[in-house]
Amino acid sequence: xxxxxxxxxxxxxxxxxxxxxxxxxxxxxxxxxxxxxxxxxxxxxxxxxxxxxxxxxxxxxxxxxxxxxxxxxxxxxxxxxxxxxxxxxxxxxxxxxxxxxxxxxxxxxxxxxxxxxxxxxxxxxxxxxxxxxxxxxxxxxxxxxxxxxxxxxxxxxxxxxxxxxxxxxxxxxxxxxxxxxxxxxxxxxxxxxxxxxxxxxxxxxxxxxxxxxxxxxxxxxxxxxxxxxxxxxxxxxxxxxxxxxxxxxxxxxxxxxxxxxxxxxxxxxxxxxxxxxxxxxxxxxxxxxxxxxxxxxxxxxxxxxxxxxxxxxxxxxxxxxxxxxxxxxxxxxxxxxxxxxxxxxxxxxxxxxxxxxxxxxxxxxxxxxxxxxxxxxxxxxxxxxxx
Numbered sequence: 001x002x003x004x005x006x007x008x009x010x011x012x013x014x015x016x017x018x019x020x021x022x023x024x025x026x027x028x029x030x031x032x033x034x035x036x037x038x039x040x041x042x043x044x045x046x047x048x049x050x051x052x053x054x055x056x057x058x059x060x061x062x063x064x065x066x067x068x069x070x071x072x073x074x075x076x077x078x079x080x081x082x083x084x085x086x087x088x089x090x091x092x093x094x095x096x097x098x099x100x101x102x103x104x105x106x107x108x109x110x111x112x113x114x115x116x117x118x119x120x121x122x123x124x125x126x127x128x129x130x131x132x133x134x135x136x137x138x139x140x141x142x143x144x145x146x147x148x149x150x151x152x153x154x155x156x157x158x159x160x161x162x163x164x165x166x167x168x169x170x171x172x173x174x175x176x177x178x179x180x181x182x183x184x185x186x187x188x189x190x191x192x193x194x195x196x197x198x199x200x201x202x203x204x205x206x207x208x209x210x211x212x213x214x215x216x217x218x219x220x221x222x223x224x225x226x227x228x229x230x231x232x233x234x235x236x237x238x239x240x241x242x243x244x245x246x247x248x249x250x251x252x253x254x255x256x257x258x259x260x261x262x263x264x265x266x267x268x269x270x271x272x273x274x275x276x277x278x279x280x281x282x283x284x285x286x287x288x289x290x291x292x293x294x295x296x297x298x299x300x301x302x303x304x305x306x307x308x309x310x311x312x313x314x315x316x317x318x319x320x321x322x323x324x325x326x327x328x329x330x331x332x333x334x335x336x337x338x339x340x341x342x343x344x345x346x347x348x349x350x351x352x353x354x355x356x357x358x359x360x361x362x363x364x365x366x367x368x369x370x371x372x373x374x375x376x377x378x379x380x381x382x383x384x385x386x387x
Contacts, residue, residue, distance in 0.1 A: 012264045019260055032155065036087040036201060038063075038234060043154070043207035046086065049218075052209070053232070056222060061230045068094035068233050072101065080105040080193070082230035087112050087201040090233065095119050098233075103191025107225055111198045113159045123188045123195045124168045130160035130182040137175040138184065138200060140220055149175075150203050150217040159199040160184045171224070172198065187224065196224055308369040311362030311377055318359070318381045325385065333360060345384050355380040 031042040038050035053061050061084075064071050068090065072078065083098055083106055090098075099122060102108050113127075120127055136156055139149040160174055160182040172185030188195045198221060208214050248254045319330040326344045328337065333356050342352045358377035361367045 008268060012267075015264070016257075016260060019256060034087075034155070034202070034205075036205070041206060044202065044205045046204060046206070048206045048209045049086075049204045056219065057230050058227065060228065061232055063232045063234050065234060067091060068097045071231075071233075072097040079229075081228055082106065082225045083108040084230055084232040085110050085112065086204060086232070086234075088233060092116065092118070094233075099190065102193035102195060105192040107194045107196065109196045109198075109222065109225055111201045111204060113157045113199055113201060115197075123190065123197060124165035125161045125186060125188070125197065126163040127159055127199055128162040129158050130162065131156070131158035131174060131176060131179065133158070133176050133179070138172060138203060138217065139175055140172045140185070140217070141170055142220075145220045148217045148220050150208060150214045152200070152202060152208070154202075154207060156202060157200055161186060161199065164188075171196070172221075174200070185221070307371050307374045308362065308365075308367070311358070311369055311374050314374075314378060314381065315359040315362040318385065321385055341384070347384050351380060351384065355384060 032044065033042070034044040035042065036044065036046055038046045041047045068083075078101070081101075083101060085098075085108070095116065095118075098108055099119070115123075115127070133156070135151070135153045136158075137149050137151055140146070158174075161184065164170070164183060164186055165188075167189065169187040170183050170185070171187050172183070173181040174184045175181050184200050185198045186196070188197065202208060203214070203218060203221075209218060248258050322328050322341065323330055326341070328340045328344065330337065338349070338352050338356055341347075342349055345352075355377065358373060358380065361369065361373065362377065
């Protein structure tokens with residue numbers, strides 16, 4: 001494990017610890033969004049209603065997670081029944097299927113703040129914003145239910161009916177302190193069946209169902225439906241996700257851990273995917289083999305026994321060095337040359353004289369040269385000038 005990886009791992013662990021501490025110490029925030037989701041336990045979810053609906057409809061309630069258009073195409077001979085829609089987006093073709101079923105004798109309970117205009121026109125009403133108050137009361141107009149009401153103290157929608165056609169029966173109203181009562185619950189005859197439309201779905205949410213005294217109003221509203229099979233179309237907002245990560249993403253702690261893991265993985269990939277410089281091979285510099293070459297040549301001369309030639313070359317090389325380094329003329333190897341060489345090198349006169357004698361012997365092609373002469377001259381010349 002290299003040093004860089006250890007640094008990244010340490011940074012990742014520190015981030016995870018910080019996030020864990022923040023998660024432990026953070027205050028839980030209430031989600032007040034109006035989601036109307038049957039699996040949501042937030043204040044405006046339908047978890048409680050979904051749980052209690054089985055008893056309310058006496059085990060005759062069936063949730064349908066496909067569109068009404070698709071369901072009724074597959075069940076064309078469905079006997080008359082009840083239809084339930086709670087704040088759900090439904091396409092026009094599905095609405096046509098629902099209206100067709102109602103015209104044949106089924107009853108539909110529609111609990112939604114707003115419906116498409118062609119549908120509301122067909123049923124027989126216009127809906128609009130009738131209130132902007134922060135709280136109000138919902139009550140039923142039927143004499144046997146006059147004592148039953150519900151107090152909306154959190155975010156009422158303020159929707160109601162600004163117009164209803166003749167023959168439409170009023171079942172409930174919105175009551176406010178400073179305004180006249182406004183209709184919010186109606187019964188409209190449609191063919192052989194009936195539409196029950198309530199434009200304030202908040203009374204079905206967890207927050208209001210769990211408040212003491214509100215269950216009676218809830219039961220009264222659904223008492224208008226006959227005791228028969230009921231289809232609840234929940235396709236648009238409660239169909240269970242089939243995504244394999246749905247459990248992790250549904251839990252805040254697991255969701256944060258998952259995103260941190262992905263972020264750390266991306267950072268790791270980015271830093272490790274950078275182009276790394278390939279290893280540069282170590283190339284040894286070219287060696288100066290001049291000395292080895294000279295030694296090899298010298299050994300060759302020694303093996304051949306040509307001491308005279310070697311003395312001549314050594315003498316020539318020495319005199320060239322004297323001309324270049326000491327700036328002494330070497331044309332005549334006389335007393336004047338010996339004196340100048342002695343002055344500039346500081347060597348004894350006897351050594352200079354012996355060296356000149358051996359140089360002249362090496363230059364003489366007819367001189368008789370021995371190995372000892374070559375060794376002696378080489379030693380003297382190296383002492384005079386280091387070559």
